[in-house]
Amino acid sequence: MVAGRPFHDPANADTSATQRITITLDAHRTRFDLGGRKVWGESYNGAFTAPTIRVAPGSAVTIHLVNHLKVATNLHFHGLHVSPTGVSDDPFLCVAPGKELTYRLAIPRNHPQGTFWYHSHAMGTTCPKPGAMVDDSMGPAPMFMPGDVENQIFAGLSGALIVGDDRTLLPPKLRHITAHTLVFKDAQIDTGGSIVQNQGASSIDSGAPTVRLVNGQLRPVLSMRPNETQLWRLANAGADIFYRLHLDGYRFTVIGEDGTPVAKTRTASELLLPPGKRYDVLVTAGAHPGGAWLRTLAYSNGPQGDSYPDTRLLRLDVHGGTTTRLPGVSGAVPSAEPDLSHAAIAQHRRLVLSESADGNSFYINGKQFMMNDGSVFSTPAKLGTVEEWTIVNTAGEVHPFHLHTSDFQVMSVNGVPQPYTNRQDIVPVPFEQNGKPGVVVIRVAFSDFTGRYMFHCHIAAHEDHGMMSFINVVA
Numbered sequence: 001m002v003a004g005r006p007f008h009d010p011a012n013a014d015t016s017a018t019q020r021i022t023i024t025l026d027a028h029r030t031r032f033d034l035g036g037r038k039v040w041g042e043s044y045n046g047a048f049t050a051p052t053i054r055v056a057p058g059s060a061v062t063i064h065l066v067n068h069l070k071v072a073t074n075l076h077f078h079g080l081h082v083s084p085t086g087v088s089d090d091p092f093l094c095v096a097p098g099k100e101l102t103y104r105l106a107i108p109r110n111h112p113q114g115t116f117w118y119h120s121h122a123m124g125t126t127c128p129k130p131g132a133m134v135d136d137s138m139g140p141a142p143m144f145m146p147g148d149v150e151n152q153i154f155a156g157l158s159g160a161l162i163v164g165d166d167r168t169l170l171p172p173k174l175r176h177i178t179a180h181t182l183v184f185k186d187a188q189i190d191t192g193g194s195i196v197q198n199q200g201a202s203s204i205d206s207g208a209p210t211v212r213l214v215n216g217q218l219r220p221v222l223s224m225r226p227n228e229t230q231l232w233r234l235a236n237a238g239a240d241i242f243y244r245l246h247l248d249g250y251r252f253t254v255i256g257e258d259g260t261p262v263a264k265t266r267t268a269s270e271l272l273l274p275p276g277k278r279y280d281v282l283v284t285a286g287a288h289p290g291g292a293w294l295r296t297l298a299y300s301n302g303p304q305g306d307s308y309p310d311t312r313l314l315r316l317d318v319h320g321g322t323t324t325r326l327p328g329v330s331g332a333v334p335s336a337e338p339d340l341s342h343a344a345i346a347q348h349r350r351l352v353l354s355e356s357a358d359g360n361s362f363y364i365n366g367k368q369f370m371m372n373d374g375s376v377f378s379t380p381a382k383l384g385t386v387e388e389w390t391i392v393n394t395a396g397e398v399h400p401f402h403l404h405t406s407d408f409q410v411m412s413v414n415g416v417p418q419p420y421t422n423r424q425d426i427v428p429v430p431f432e433q434n435g436k437p438g439v440v441v442i443r444v445a446f447s448d449f450t451g452r453y454m455f456h457c458h459i460a461a462h463e464d465h466g467m468m469s470f471i472n473v474v475a
Contacts, residue, residue, distance in 0.1 A: 001211065002036030007222035007314065009181050010160060010215050013051040021061045023053060025075070027120075027157060028068035034187060034211070035218030040194040041187075042069060042155035048216040049183045049237070050159025053118065057164050058109035066100040071148060075103060076121035076404070077161060078276060079259045079425045081111055084405045085451040091404070092371075092452070094127035108448070112335060113164030114259035115181075115233040115278040120152035123371060147468075150460035151197045153239040154204055159183065160235050166256055166280055167231055169334045173326050174282075179231040180222065184273065184296075184313070185238045186210040206240040206461065207306035212296060214314050221315045222294075224285040227325040231255075232281050236273040239460040241308060242398075243273040244299040247283065247316065248292040255333050256280035258424040260407060263336040265329050266421065270297060274400035276426050276458040282329060285318045292316045302431035304359060305397030339420040340409045340443040346385035349377060353429060353457065353467060355395045361466055362457065368466030369456075380472035381453075386445045393429040393438040399467065401440070402426045402458040405449060408442040415439065426458055446473050 013023045030043035044050040055061050067073050077089045082105050084090050095101045125148050160181050167175050188196040188210050198204050214220055224230060232252075236243050245252075251267045258278055271279050294314040300307040355362045362368065365376040381387055388411070393399050407423035414430055430438030446453075456468035 001034065001218045003219035004315065005217060005220055007180070007220040008215060008217065009052070010049045010183055011047060011051045013053045019056065019059045021055055021059055023062070024064040024066065025050070026066045026068060027073050030156070032156070032216070034213065034216055038193065039187070039189055042152060042157050044157060044159060048156045048213070049185065050118070050157065052160040052162060052181055054162045055107055057107055057111040057113065059107045061105040061107060063103040063105070064100060065095055065103065067095045067097055070097055071122070071125040072096050072127045073120050073122045073152060073157070074101070075118055077105065077116065077118050079116040079278070079407070080105065080161070081108060081405065081407070081448070082106060083449045083451065084453060085449070089405065090451070091121040091123065091454050096127040107163065111163055112260045112337065113166040113169065114256040114261065115235055115280055116161040116163060116259045117158060117235050117237050117276070117278065118161050119158035119237065120149060122148040122152055124148060147464035150204060150239045150464050151199070153460055155195050155197060158185065158237040160233070160237065162233065163259065166261060169261055170255070170329060171327065174229065174329065177229050177231055177326070179233065181215070181233045181235070182314070183215050183235050183237045184212070184243050185216070186212050186241055204240070204461070206459070210241065212311050212313055219312055219315060221317050223317050223319065225320045226285055226287050226289060226318055226322040228323050229282055229284045229326045232283055233278070234271070234273065234281060235278045236275055238275055240275060241306065242275070242299055242301055244270055244297040245273060245294065246270040246297050247294045249286070250283060250292060252279070252281040252283065253329055254279055254281050255329065257422050258407060258426060260423045261333040261336045262422040263339070263420055265333060272428065274398070274426060274428050274458060275460065276400065276402055284325070287322070287325070289319045291318065302397035304355070304395055304431070337407070337423045340386055340445060341411070341420060343386040343443065343445070345388045345443070346382060347379070347387045349387060349389045351376070351389060351391045353391065353393045353395060353399045355462070355467070362462045363466055364469050367469070369468040375471055376469040377471050380474045381446050383446050383450055383473055383475050386443055388441060388443050391429050391440045391442065394432050397431050398428045399457040399462065400426050400428050400459065402456060403444065404454040405451070406444055406446060406453060408444045411441040411443055413440050449473065450475055
């Protein structure tokens with residue numbers, strides 16, 4: 001593979017329209033270029049990093065998904081606050097091989113501006129009925145176990161989705177800075193030149209050596225002028241592994257997390273991105289020409305999980321004429337969502353995450369997800385209420401907890417209160433240590449939509465093998 005080519009943002013889907021957007025995504029087996037090497041995988045429209053979809057708050061988005069794969073597939077619009085019913089962001093939708101489905105998303109006018117992503121959420125390799133939706137009116141549904149999310153994301157079926165332009169929330173002098181999208185994905189390639197999948201003799205091993213890529217490029221070179229400030233939109237769009245990002249000699253100024261503007265900007269020397277996590281950050285180049293590496297630092301997600309080495313991802317090359325250094329950003333970013341610390345709590349719930357000793361089976365409250373099972377919760381949530389959930393991890397590895405449809409506020413981690421910074425849709429739940437489980441407390445506001453809100457560990461192998469459920473939200 002060839003490293004060191006000039007950095008390129010992912011291609012954009014055709015979203016030249018602003019309020020009524022129509023996009024076609026063709027899912028098919030593809031031979032694409034990864035760092036100069038031809039590799040077989042699966043793509044939307046031909047690239048390992050799918051085209052970036054850009055939409056505006058208040059827009060109507062039509063997406064035609066055409067399935068040319070040999071197995072069933074679908075789409076999930078990760079982090080979007082849109083309806084989980086109908087032909088919107090419903091992961092129970094299923095598109096059989098050779099079929100297609102038209103998704104229709106109504107983006108609320110008050111939708112947060114920031115970085116999201118989309119990916120396959122196939123909960124099996126076959127559909128109960130071609131192109132049909134699984135719901136209670138159809139009677140008992142087949143059990144899609146295990147799911148196929150890991151295979152399809154790992155093969156290439158994921159890309160960035162950006163709502164609005166969060167530069168407009170910054171001080172006037174920063175509203176037209178250069179913005180880049182950095183989509184992090186990894187690949188394991190077998191001897192036949194195909195991305196490994198869990199089938200036949202080849203099997204994904206999240207602990208095995210893996211090639212870390214940025215927008216499908218191997219250690220590309222991103223250029224900045226001395227003193228220049230840029231917005232980097234960071235997204236872990238891979239299936240299983242974590243990124244612990246660090247830019248040598250620099251600090252990130254965080255203006256958004258999981259697509260939501262922060263209530264107060266903060267700086268960080270490193271950012272942990274479990275699968276599915278996103279950050280919007282400002283980076284200001286040094287005053288003199290030079291270089292630095294964006295790397296993922298060595299990281300272990302627990303004794304029952306995996307350990308990853310320090311790996312260089314992207315070379316920052318600072319050169320050219322010096323530009324005027326722009327003022328920094330501090331304090332609140334407009335449009336941050338309200339603090340839930342003093343909200344009235346309608347219901348308290350408890351989720352226990354666990355796994356088998358061999359690491360092949362995963363559970364929530366002692367149950368593996370089955371398509372024809374109900375929720376792990378016996379009572380639904382009520383629209384217009386706020387609930388507090390306690391998430392307990394009894395396993396020996398971190399589980400990144402993700403909730404569909406609604407974001408949440410983290411209240412405490414292992415008993416330590418967390419100051420309000422922003423809502424998010426993924427939180428790493430610490431692993432059990434010395435017989436003491438990891439515990440995260442969150443608050444969820446069910447404000448707009450009824451239907452089934454999925455939740456699961458966002459290590460795709462774990463959700464595929466049972467660590468997933470949903471909550472019914474009713475009026």
